[in-house]
């Protein structure tokens with residue numbers, strides 16, 4: 001066994017403030033929009049102007065990713081005239097963090113005054129109409145790990161952020177979805193719409209898993225985003241979620257899914273995702 005201890009603690013206001021303080025010391029900016037970049041999607045952060053870069057390992061309590069394709073950097077600057085804080089890479093539940101810990105970055109940006117959060121991920125298509133390289137606007141999610149008891153909101157409620165029992169009927173902001181659809185239409189980008197389902201991973205799904213996921217209404221499957229969207233919505237952020245389809249789900253058991261495939265698809269997705277997100281930021 002390595003020395004990695006499973007993290008089971010709940011977040012406190014003190015540690016959220018401590019992490020926010022370190023970020024404030026490194027950049028005087030007051031970001032209004034947060035962006036979390038998923039597997040292989042980090043290069044979008046290269047477009048940020050006047051960038052201050054902070055290694056996440058320097059921020060106390062911040063969950064650091066151990067996965068290829070996740071750099072572990074916070075980039076603060078300007079994109080399309082908006083003051084942004086970009087998280088280049090994210091940590092996942094399968095890496096050993098508690099759900100609460102995965103919510104820390106969102107709590108910190110809420111504390112810093114961010115009002116809008118754009119979540120991105122790489123996902124497998126469960127909807128047979130979607131292909132690798134496509135973009136999907138997340139209209140809603142299925143929180144399968146949450147249903148199994150693993151919610152980032154478990155534990156003492158942080159009343160200063162939101163209520164004990166948050167409504168989740170409009171987790172993904174309708175005005176932001178409408179804006180993203182308009183930007184896509186105006187730029188000639190195809191933007192599917194669908195339901196994202198979050199599994200714990202790290203194993204990809206079996207064909208039987210995938211038939212089950214399709215049956216319960218999922219269009220795309222991944223191992224992230226839902227914990228962050230849940231914490232963001234609890235704290236009153238407007239959330240936009242976009243999946244980059246990296247692979248076709250293996251419903252018939254005839255193909256193999258690999259992380260390399262996910263990263264390679266990211267290279268096709270990044271230019272489209274960059275155009276979409278720049279368009280949305282420019283019209284916010």
Ligand code: HPA
Nearest residue numbers: 122123124221222223262
């Ligand atoms: N399944 C789960 N997570 C993923 C996939 C997938 O097929 N592709 C990218 N992330």
